[in-house]
Structures are given as structure tokens and as C-alpha cells.
Amino acid sequence: MLLPVHYLTSYLTAVVLLGSVVTAKSYCQPTQPCWPSVKQWKALNASTNHRLIQVTPLARPCYLNITSDECGLVQSIYYDAAGRTDSPGASFWTNYETCGNKDCVMDLLVPGLVVGPGSCELGRLSPYALVASSPKDISAAILFAKRYNIKVVIKNTGHDLQGRSSAPGSLLIWTHEMKHKKYYPRFDACGAYNQPAIAIGAGVQGLEAYTFADSVGVTIPGGHCPTVGLAGGWFSGGGYGFMTPLYGLGVDNVLQVTLVTADGVTRVLNSCSPDRELFWAIRGGGGGTWGVVTEVVFKVYPQQALISFDFEYTVSADATSANATSLLKDFITTLAAMQPRMMALNGSASAVLSNYQVAGGYVIPGKNLSAIPKAFSPLTSFFARWNGLLTGNHTITPLEKFIDILPIASKWDSELSGVSARMSSRLIPKSLFNSTNSISKLADAILEGYALNIPPGSPQSQVPLLASLPIFIVMEGPYNHQDNSETAIHSAWRDMYWFVYYQNGWTKNLAELAPIVSSAVSVAADPLRALTPGFGTYFNEADVDEKDWKSAFFGENYDRLLKVKKKYDLYFILMILMG
Numbered sequence: 001m002l003l004p005v006h007y008l009t010s011y012l013t014a015v016v017l018l019g020s021v022v023t024a025k026s027y028c029q030p031t032q033p034c035w036p037s038v039k040q041w042k043a044l045n046a047s048t049n050h051r052l053i054q055v056t057p058l059a060r061p062c063y064l065n066i067t068s069d070e071c072g073l074v075q076s077i078y079y080d081a082a083g084r085t086d087s088p089g090a091s092f093w094t095n096y097e098t099c100g101n102k103d104c105v106m107d108l109l110v111p112g113l114v115v116g117p118g119s120c121e122l123g124r125l126s127p128y129a130l131v132a133s134s135p136k137d138i139s140a141a142i143l144f145a146k147r148y149n150i151k152v153v154i155k156n157t158g159h160d161l162q163g164r165s166s167a168p169g170s171l172l173i174w175t176h177e178m179k180h181k182k183y184y185p186r187f188d189a190c191g192a193y194n195q196p197a198i199a200i201g202a203g204v205q206g207l208e209a210y211t212f213a214d215s216v217g218v219t220i221p222g223g224h225c226p227t228v229g230l231a232g233g234w235f236s237g238g239g240y241g242f243m244t245p246l247y248g249l250g251v252d253n254v255l256q257v258t259l260v261t262a263d264g265v266t267r268v269l270n271s272c273s274p275d276r277e278l279f280w281a282i283r284g285g286g287g288g289t290w291g292v293v294t295e296v297v298f299k300v301y302p303q304q305a306l307i308s309f310d311f312e313y314t315v316s317a318d319a320t321s322a323n324a325t326s327l328l329k330d331f332i333t334t335l336a337a338m339q340p341r342m343m344a345l346n347g348s349a350s351a352v353l354s355n356y357q358v359a360g361g362y363v364i365p366g367k368n369l370s371a372i373p374k375a376f377s378p379l380t381s382f383f384a385r386w387n388g389l390l391t392g393n394h395t396i397t398p399l400e401k402f403i404d405i406l407p408i409a410s411k412w413d414s415e416l417s418g419v420s421a422r423m424s425s426r427l428i429p430k431s432l433f434n435s436t437n438s439i440s441k442l443a444d445a446i447l448e449g450y451a452l453n454i455p456p457g458s459p460q461s462q463v464p465l466l467a468s469l470p471i472f473i474v475m476e477g478p479y480n481h482q483d484n485s486e487t488a489i490h491s492a493w494r495d496m497y498w499f500v501y502y503q504n505g506w507t508k509n510l511a512e513l514a515p516i517v518s519s520a521v522s523v524a525a526d527p528l529r530a531l532t533p534g535f536g537t538y539f540n541e542a543d544v545d546e547k548d549w550k551s552a553f554f555g556e557n558y559d560r561l562l563k564v565k566k567k568y569d570l571y572f573i574l575m576i577l578m579g
């Protein structure tokens with residue numbers, strides 16, 4: 001049986017990903033006699049240069065003393081994505097710190113209990129973590145876990161939206177402190193490239209990589225979020241970002257990966273290494289399952305000017321529900337009609353829309369400001385058409401280089417961390433953009449999903465934080481990058497225009513909403529699933545209850561990936577849910 005992540009018990013871990021061979025595998029748990037003694041943990045600590053720590057949940061100081069200075073500090077960063085990444089005892093979403101009714105989670109958003117009920121417990125967090133600094137100590141930790149049949153979990157930032165970087169009773173390998181960076185004016189892994197590249201350690205986060213690239217005068221591909229780790233889940237799951245239309249996905253830009261596999265061996269993977277199949281698998285087959293990455297070498301590009309067109313409009317509270325739906329349908333249709341022109345300009349974009357707002361932005365490489373008004377006239381006409389119901393503005397900003405877009409994009413890109421949440425999503429094929437009829441069907445399906453996620457009158461529609469959750473549309477695919485089986489990314493990525501997703505959530509004081517919103521957000525993608533049969537989704541930002549997950553996440557690559565998995569981790573020591 002396939003167990004959803006939130007139903008996992010402490011004693012039995014569902015092994016569903018790449019695991020048709022085993023439906024469930026038991027790992028040794030802290031309450032069992034097989035669990036290593038304190039002396040044995042101390043021996044591991046000594047053999048890893050004293051890099052082993054006991055994991056403390058982020059909120060523990062507040063459970064101990066709500067008025068302490070330490071608790072004040074925790075409260076100040078509790079909803080801050082960056083602050084959370086600095087703690088091995090935190091995840092981006094708190095449901096991935098929770099196991100059943102065991103957790104150590106706070107709720108500062110809804111007045112009521114700040115901590116509790118219950119005591120501070122590890123929940124899904126690992127009892128011990130290796131604060132990784134080198135392949136050598138990672139290897140020692142993996143072999144220790146293998147010896148005692150303990151599940152290994154790898155965490156970089158904890159931003160994983162499917163909870164793949166935490167698991168109860170596991171040994172955590174925390175790569176956050178592996179922050180080295182090196183610029184190569186010419187990098188030549190196999191004689192095929194010999195161009196500039198940057199090597200980054202497994203713990204380097206988006207902004208750190210962009211800032212370093214900027215300091216040596218180049219641009220490194222990355223995601224929108226400054227705190228996502230580029231060398232962990234982002235690249236291995238695919239990795240889209242502002243530069244994807246121009247330079248391809250994260251996986252298209254990886255020249256070399258160094259990782260420690262489940263046998264404790266450090267391997268350098270590139271297109272001419274003996275482990276080429278593993279190099280293929282890790283570029284699209286997901287994080288956490290092939291080994292512990294210690295370093296990734298990315299292609300880099302010359303810095304270049306670009307133009308941003310960003311917009312932020314509020315939908316009037318006077319809009320009737322029918323008016324708001326017509327407005328949103330017109331908005332989606334307008335964006336879809338602009339898609340071919342934006343692709344020709346190598347433009348990337350994302351938008352959020354709800355009954356309360358339409359916001360987002362485009363980034364166009366180049367300096368040709370005079371072309372902008374015409375390129376964006378469909379959108380400016382839309383704003384004018386709905387002048388009576390929309391209040392806001394749009395701004396055109398010439399920028400010197402890619403890093404300058406981050407402060408602008410943060411206006412439409414921010415997502416709430418420190419709460420519990422779920423999502424569902426779908427990649428949208430090019431073919432749906434061929435006619436006004438199919439675009440209309442696409443817009444209807446997107447809006448149907450919105451209504452399923454937050455039905456009028458539902459409990460979630462009564463909570464302002466949840467009622468205002470938007471639909472997210474990402475309009476940046478690897479439009480001009482074919483794959484030729486170089487990577488394991490789902491082939492749907494090579495045939496898509498958009499990526500659409502929904503989110504929903506709950507807080508500790510609204511825990512009774514968890515099953516309601518989890519099921520609502522899961523079915524929200526059904527209209528898009530029905531409209532795009534056989535297509536897929538981006539499994540880094542997907543539904544943990546995706547029914548057709550093998551096909552939706554991995555497509556035709558699943559069997560080949562499973563073969564690689566069995567070759568490099570036969571005992572499934574590195575195991576995550578559906579990834």
C-alpha cells in the first residue's frame with residue numbers, strides 16, 4: 001500500500017519511490033534493540049571529526065520557556081525561509097517536522113496557543129545529524145547507518161515541498177555548511193566543453209551562488225528563491241528559473257557531480273566517467289536517492305542586461321464572484337496569447353492570481369526598451385479593460401544583470417514558510433496553446449482547480465490567510481533545449497509551456513483543517529490532470545498524494561531509473577517518498 005507521507009508511523013517507512021521491488025522496508029528505530037548504543041554513536045562522532053550532533057527542533061527553546069531571549073530569537077525567524085535553513089531541526093513547511101501527533105511546532109499566526117498542546121518531540125526530525133564537511137565523514141556516516149539498518153536522510157535547506165528531507169528515526173546528513181565555491185575560467189570535464197564554470201559545495205544557496213558568480217563577472221543558472229539550495233534538490237529534480245528559456249533547466253547546465261554513494265565510495269560523475277548512468281539519473285531523477293552530493297559544477301554565462309516588466313493589481317472587494325471569474329479568465333487567456341511572443345524574446349515569467357489580486361512579472365534579456373510597450377500591449381490592454389475592478393500598477397525596469405531581478409521578483413515570489421502546507425501541480429503542454437478554444441479550456445480548468453482548492457463557504461475560505469492563496473503560473477520552460485536522453489528529466493519538460501500549481505495549508509491552531517485542505521489541494525489539479533492525460537508534473541513542487549506518480553513524476557524514465565537505483569543502493573539505505 002502506498003502510504004501518504006503524513007501517515008507514516010515511526011516504525012514502518014513506506015518505500016514507494018523507485019521501489020516497486022519492495023512496498024515497504026523496515027528500518028531500525030530508536031525504540032528498538034537494534035538502535036546503536038550511546039557508545040556506538042560516540043564512536044561515529046569520533047570517526048567523523050566530531051561532526052555528529054543531536055537534533056534540536058527549532059521551537060524547543062519556546063517549549064522550555066516562552067519568555068526566554070532564546071525563544072524571542074526563534075520567534076523572530078520562525079516564518080523566515082532563510083532563518084529556517086540554518087537549523088537542522090526545521091523544514092520549510094512544519095508538517096514535515098511532524099509525525100502523527102508528535103511535533104515541536106509553534107503557531108504565532110492565529111491567536112491562541114503559541115506552543116503545544118503536548119510536549120516538544122522530534123516528530124519527523126532525525127535524532128542525530130552529521131554536520132557534513134567532507135566526503136570522508138559522509139562516507140563514515142553512511143556506512144554506520146548501513147551497519148545498523150538506519151534510514152539515511154539528506155537535508156540541505158529543508159525546502160523540499162514533499163518532505164523528502166526528513167524522516168522519523170533516520171540519520172540526517174546535513175550538507176548546509178558545505179559552502180565552498182570555485183570559478184573555473186575554463187572547465188573541461190571530458191574534452192567536450194572547455195568553457196567557464198563554477199563549482200559549488202552542496203550547501204550553497206541561491207543568493208550565495210548568484211553573489212559569487214556576480215563577483216567573478218558571470219551568471220549562474222538558478223531558481224527564483226534566494227534560499228533554495230542549487231546543488232541539492234533544485235538541480236537533481238530539474239531546476240527552473242529566470243534563465244531557463246535562455247539556457248535550459250538546472251539539469252541542462254550540470255557538467256560534473258561529486259557524490260558519496262550508499263557503499264561509502266566517493267564518485268566523480270560526468271559524461272565520460274564510468275558511472276555515466278548515475279550521472280544521467282541524478283540529473284532529473286531527484287535528490288536524496290542516489291547518494292550524498294558534495295559538489296556540483298555548473299556552466300556559467302556572460303552577464304547581460306535585461307528588462308523587467310512587473311505588475312501588482314488588487315481586485316476590488318466589490319467584484320461579484322462572476323465578475324472576478326471573468327476577470328481571471330481574461331487574465332489567463334491574455335497570458336496564454338502572449339506566450340509565443342515571450343518565447344521568441346526568451347522571456348521568463350511567473351504570475352499569481354486569485355479573487356484578490358493579479359501580480360507577477362516578466363524578465364526579457366536585452367536592452368531594447370522600445371520593443372517593450374508593443375510586446376506587453378495585450379497585458380496593458382487587459383489592465384485598462386478591467387480598470388473598474390483593478391487597482392495597481394505595472395513597472396518597466398532596465399536591469400544591468402540577472403542578480404538585479406531578485407528584489408523585484410521577491411514581490412510576487414514569496415511563499416509562506418513555518419506553516420504546514422501541501423500543494424498540487426501540472427505541467428501544461430504546448431499543444432493547448434494552439435487555438436483560442438484550447439486556451440479557453442485551459443483557463444477553465446485552471447479556475448476550476450482554484451474553486452476546488454478554496455470552495456466558497458468551505459472552512460478554508462473563512463480563514464483570511466488561506467482564502468487569499470493564489471493560483472501560481474510559471475511561464476518559463478527550457479523552450480529551446482532538447483534533451484537527447486542526456487538527462488533523466490521527465491520528457492514533458494521538453495514539450496511544455498507552463499507549470500501551474502496550487503497550495504493550501506494550516507497552522508497548529510487550525511490542525512482540524514489539515515485533512516480538509518490536504519484533500520482539497522490534491523483534487524485541485526484534477527481538472528488539469530484530466531485536460532493533459534499522460535503528461536506530467538514537476539516533482540519538486542507536486543502533490544505527495546499524486547495517484548499516478550510513477551508516470552507523472554518520472555514518465556518513461558522510471559524503469560531505467562529503478563535499474564540505476566538497484567545498482568547503486570541495493571539495500572535502499574537512501575530512501576525517500578516518491579523521489
Ligand SMILES: Cc1cc2nc3c(=O)[nH]c(=O)nc-3n(C[C@H](O)[C@H](O)[C@H](O)COP(=O)(O)OP(=O)(O)OC[C@H]3O[C@@H](n4cnc5c(N)ncnc54)[C@H](O)[C@@H]3O)c2cc1C
Binds near residue numbers: 294415
Ligand atoms: C520558496 C521556494 C521557492 C522555490 N522556487 C523554485 C524555483 O524557482 N525553481 C525550482 O525549480 N524549484 C523551486 N522550488 C522547489 C525546490 O527546487 C525544491 O524544494 C528542492 O527540493 C529544494 O532543494 P533543497 O536542496 O534546497 O532542499 P532540501 O529539502 O534540503 O532537499 C530537497 C531534496 O534534495 C535532497 N538533497 C538535498 N541535498 C542533497 C545532497 N547534498 N545530496 C543528495 N540529495 C540532496 C534531499 O534529500 C531532498 O530529497 C522552490 C521551493 C521553495 C520552498
